[in-house]
Amino acid sequence: MTTDLASPTDSPETLHNRAMEALTGGGAETGQPSSITGPGGGGKFTPEGAVLPWPGNTFIFHIDKASPAYSALCQVQDALMAQPLASHFTYLPQPSFHMTVFSGVGGEPLDPDDWPEGVEKGLPLAEVTRIFIERLAGFSAPAGLRISLPHLHAGYSMMVRPEGAEAEERLRRLRAQLRELTGLSRADHDGYRFHVTLAYRLRFMTKEQAEEVIRKCAEILAPHREALSDIRLGPVEFCQFEDMHAFKPKALITDGGLVQL
Template sequence: MVPSPSARRLKTASSTTSSSSAEAACLLRRRQSCRRRPPPHQDPRTTTTKDFAMASRQFHPERTEPPADLWLNRLIAEGKTAALPPSITAADKGGKFSTDGTVLPYPGNTFICHVDKSAPEFDILCQLQDDIRKLPAADYFSFLPHESLHMTVFCGVSGNPLTTDGWPENVAEDVSLTDITDYFYKAAMTLNGFEGVTVRADHLKAGYSIHAEPADQESFDALWQMRDALRAVTGLARTDHDSYQFHISFGYRIARMPMPKAEEHIAAVTALFEAAAPKLQAIRLGPVEFCTFENMHHFEPIARLFPKR
């Protein structure tokens, strides 16, 4: 029997039983044959500069310099059919944040690496976030607490409804979050994890999110091997699996900006980032943590995926 959330808290891969992910999946199959859920629609990310591209599954040892208009397009209102940025809704419409920046209930689970709070890079990241908070355009964002700073390795399920961002194949769609968390927990505990990885701050995406690149080949291999393994054992196959870009978010956009405001913001955050970037080329992250959450302000670890002994 899979431990309750309180009993299984902070277990490691080395302490798990030999139960297989296939056995865990059997516990969730409520019908003989489950229709495979198609991958969720992937919103296109239009850029105005066509010659900039970073292959996610390729190790990039050197920093890149994406064009400013790439991020301007993310921030501005011009040409957008949706009135609000992604994940922003009225309080009762299922988003992560309301239009005034209030964090909303958005339950789910995920696999993340927290930034090592004992490392100097954590303090530098926190200071950079605080400096961005002081800018004139700060009201266009809802910022996350320092203690929640993390890098997502593999997204689980989340949202209102729970199937908002993908669903495991061969699992009935009426399965509860508690049961799907038990399923993922048991499946993930069969995997061989790592003690930690190192990433570097490549650039600042749209003025609110660090684009994090693996700092060395070992970290690159560890992260992508883990993503592939989690896709296999959870059954969560998303269309962006191979193009996913690791990041450390400082907050969420809650409104679109007029062009002059966006240009001013990009110029200001670029200057802040360039001053901090030399000290953010070896950000130490801990092991992969399987976490549950009720909203975007706190991620509660229930298991850490360490190397098997």
């Protein structure tokens, strides 16, 4: 779910309020986000920031490592890692920077409640990946979508703005096509907020700490706005992963169809 993230349609006040709620937990009783648990607890990272096994598959666009945008994102993350409250986050490897267009199955163990229709529950991840590739046979999707990253949300995520109504419509249509082809429906399908994750929150903050992080976000992003204002996406990558640190492409969805790797 992405309800804690920012949207291109949010007002400045809403952006600030969303960041405050994300960083303080909005009164959450656990003291930490749901993705943070001990080993075997179903989370993606430990409270100390160590990555945990959380296998799955997903459809993403990696940020081109030769692009000015990738260099800018690396510099933004470097600055975030140097800010005083950096220990409240665990930072992702820079080569993993990507935008998710549609999430597949995932979890440790794989979540049976988010399961594709017509696929036997409990199958190994590799078998689900194989079935998805079979279902994608003959499907094509043009590359070249353009996005910008205009807002650094709460010190851990970049908001994605598709450049123009056509790009937004194409992304939403692509999500709908992947839902139909994979047979996997999610509650956040229509309201999903596209983003590029730079870090995960480890624990919630005081309001004063959250205000400081929000202030630093504006300061850190300012010199990189131009480099992040026009990003061309390549083909969709269908990836399998073992944790949140690396996403290995299994196939590309090109304008000529599916290309297995």
